Amino acid sequence: MRPGTGRRLGKDDHAALIRWAVECAEHVLPFFVAACPADLRPRAALDAGLRWAAGEIGMTVLRSAALAAHAAARAAEVPAAEAAARASGHAAGVAQVPGHARRAAESALKAATAAGGPDAGAIERAWQFRRLPANLRSVATLSSQNARARNS
Numbered sequence: 044m045r046p047g048t049g050r051r052l053g054k055d056d057h058a059a060l061i062r063w064a065v066e067c068a069e070h071v072l073p074f075f076v077a078a079c080p081a082d083l084r085p086r087a088a089l090d091a092g093l094r095w096a097a098g099e100i101g102m103t104v105l106r107s108a109a110l111a112a113h114a115a116a117r118a119a120e121v122p123a124a125e126a127a128a129r130a131s132g133h134a135a136g137v138a139q140v141p142g143h144a145r146r147a148a149e150s151a152l153k154a155a156t157a158a159g160g161p162d163a164g165a166i167e168r169a170w171q172f173r174r175l176p177a178n179l180r181s182v183a184t185l186s187s188q189n190a191r192a193r194n195s
Contacts, residue, residue, distance in 0.1 A: 052141055052182070058096040060179050064134035064147040065089045071127040071154035078124035079115065085131035088112035092135040102139060108136035121130050126154035144183040 052060065068089055075085050091108035094100045112132035120123040121136035130150035136143035148171050175183055 056179060057141060059176055060141055060144050060182060061092050061096040061134070061137045062063050063175050063179065064137045064144040065092050066174055067148050067151040068127070068130035068134040070170065071151045072128055074123035074154050074158050075115070075119065075127035078121040079119055080089050080136070082115050082118070084111040085128040088131045088135040092138060095103065097139045105135055110114040123154045123158035126157055130154060141182055148183060
């Protein structure tokens with residue numbers, strides 16, 4: 044469902060939303076990899092999200108991968124790594140709940156901010172906004188985020 048609209052996303056928009064959420068999570072995944080190089084669960088969740096969007100796997104496999112990424116987040120001891128893994132789990136979760144795109148972006152923003160401070164967070168927010176298709180902005184971003192990104 045599109046938050047606040049009561050309408051379902053079309054298949055193409057849903058797939059585009061997943062790809063954007065995956066892109067956001069991939070952008071900060073290096074923070075997780077630096078802290079937990081042997082843990083492949085967040086990467087696997089992102090791959091599962093893309094495979095679901097392409098129609099290659101079902102929801103059960105995808106959900107397991109998303110939950111595994113969240114488990115990796117709980118195991119991470121570095122805040123930027125934790126947030127990056129959480130972004131991966133939420134990105135995969137967009138398949139089941141499109142609103143998880145916001146959470147993926149928010150977690151990526153937290154990872155960037157934890158790693159580089161408020162300026163890095165502002166740069167991340169603007170980066171995310173530039174990549175988000177205009178027709179999906181009401182689904183994936185908060186109105187305050189839209190305004191801040193346009194002004195960045």
